[in-house]
Amino acid sequence: MRVRLPDGSLRTVEADGIPVEEVLARLGVNPVEVIVTRNGILIPEDASVCGGDEIRLVRISHGG
Amino acid sequence: MGNGGTGCSRCSQEAVYLQRATGRHLCSAHLAGEVVDRVRRTLAADGMPPAGSLVAVALSGGKDSTVLLSLLQGIARETGELDLVAITVDEGISGYREETLRAAAATAARYGVPHRTGSFAGLFGRTLDQEVTGQEHRACAVCGVLRRKALTILAREAGADCIATGHNLDDEAQSVLMNWLRGDRDRLLRDPLQGGQRGFLRRIKPLREIPEKEVALYGVITGLFTPMPECPYRHAALRGEARAMLNAMEQRFPGTLERLVQGQRRLARGAAGQIPAPVGSCMRCGEPATGPLCQACRLLEEGCFRPVRHR
Numbered sequence: 001m002r003v004r005l006p007d008g009s010l011r012t013v014e015a016d017g018i019p020v021e022e023v024l025a026r027l028g029v030n031p032v033e034v035i036v037t038r039n040g041i042l043i044p045e046d047a048s049v050c051g052g053d054e055i056r057l058v059r060i061s062h063g064g
Numbered sequence: 065m066g067n068g069g070t071g072c073s074r075c076s077q078e079a080v081y082l083q084r085a086t087g088r089h090l091c092s093a094h095l096a097g098e099v100v101d102r103v104r105r106t107l108a109a110d111g112m113p114p115a116g117s118l119v120a121v122a123l124s125g126g127k128d129s130t131v132l133l134s135l136l137q138g139i140a141r142e143t144g145e146l147d148l149v150a151i152t153v154d155e156g157i158s159g160y161r162e163e164t165l166r167a168a169a170a171t172a173a174r175y176g177v178p179h180r181t182g183s184f185a186g187l188f189g190r191t192l193d194q195e196v197t198g199q200e201h202r203a204c205a206v207c208g209v210l211r212r213k214a215l216t217i218l219a220r221e222a223g224a225d226c227i228a229t230g231h232n233l234d235d236e237a238q239s240v241l242m243n244w245l246r247g248d249r250d251r252l253l254r255d256p257l258q259g260g261q262r263g264f265l266r267r268i269k270p271l272r273e274i275p276e277k278e279v280a281l282y283g284v285i286t287g288l289f290t291p292m293p294e295c296p297y298r299h300a301a302l303r304g305e306a307r308a309m310l311n312a313m314e315q316r317f318p319g320t321l322e323r324l325v326q327g328q329r330r331l332a333r334g335a336a337g338q339i340p341a342p343v344g345s346c347m348r349c350g351e352p353a354t355g356p357l358c359q360a361c362r363l364l365e366e367g368c369f370r371p372v373r374h375r
Contacts, residue, residue: 032311042080060280062292
């Protein structure tokens with residue numbers, strides 16, 4: 001699946017039918033710090049994701 | 065649930081959020097409703113500003129203050145008992161603040177709330193960038209003290225009775241940990257909810273019990289959240305370390321942030337009266353102070369900023 005990281009870069013992750021939090025762990029991203037959408041829809045961090053999904057991560061904290 | 069989703073713990077809709085501390089899944093509507101309910105409960109518990117009060121809402125233009133203004137505007141409209149003014153401080157952080165300042169102005173206009181702005185350059189003579197060049201690790205400490213001062217000046221100029229800030233649960237927990245790491249006994253034992261006495265302008269934090277992720281999700285759900293640039297000083301200071309450490313703990317041990325904050329409040333309540341309160345007035349600006357100068361004016365005296373103007 002394709003994962004858009006908070007910095008705008010794109011990563012491809014080989015995974016199918018696993019919780020999105022496992023995808024985040026592989027990418028070194030803490031689920032507490034991001035909002036996750038799958039194909040444009042908000043999902044909880046334990047939702048399953050599949051190979052064709054488009055995942056987007058948005059960082060929630062910007063301030064100092 | 066279709067599309068591999070998980071159901072809301074309170075209805076049949078698909079969940080958008082796993083609240084790890086309780087193990088519940090929440091859909092958009094129930095998450096938003098719970099955020100609104102908690103803000104109302106916090107305001108009631110801390111003491112709603114009296115009818116007729118003018119509340120200065122600290123509006124940075126980021127998600128927390130935007131959500132705060134939206135929620136307070138809803139309460140003000142519903143009760144007809146509060147007036148709001150938005151106040152924004154331009155610290156002078158190039159490449160970061162321009163976009164959020166535009167967002168703040170647009171948000172205030174959207175809600176029809178009067179908007180006042182002030183800048184470090186105008187109030188103190190220099191921008192934050194100028195003050196901390198070569199000493200970036202000081203940025204958050206300097207910014208925190210002076211922004212607080214600037215907000216107080218703007219709120220007093222607006223004739224406000226209190227200041228509402230968008231501090232969320234994560235902010236509060238980070239402050240507690242930072243006070244421990246600095247060994248700052250007085251701040252650890254001072255009840256952060258006390259205020260409005262001894263000449264201080266009262267401060268309220270209606271989002272203080274809401275995790276940052278829930279504030280952000282509420283912002284997305286209600287169309288208020290726009291990704292903003294990161295503050296360039298975000299990673300330079302102790303707060304960034306505290307944030308990363310606490311987020312790692314929260315992920316492994318859900319509820320850590322809430323327990324840390326609640327523990328500090330219990331400590332503060334147990335130590336009530338043991339921490340000396342400011343008894344005098346700052347000889348420069350007239351704000352309450354423990355010594356001849358308040359914290360902001362001490363900082364200004366040490367640095368190259370010019371002293372704040374007298375009230």
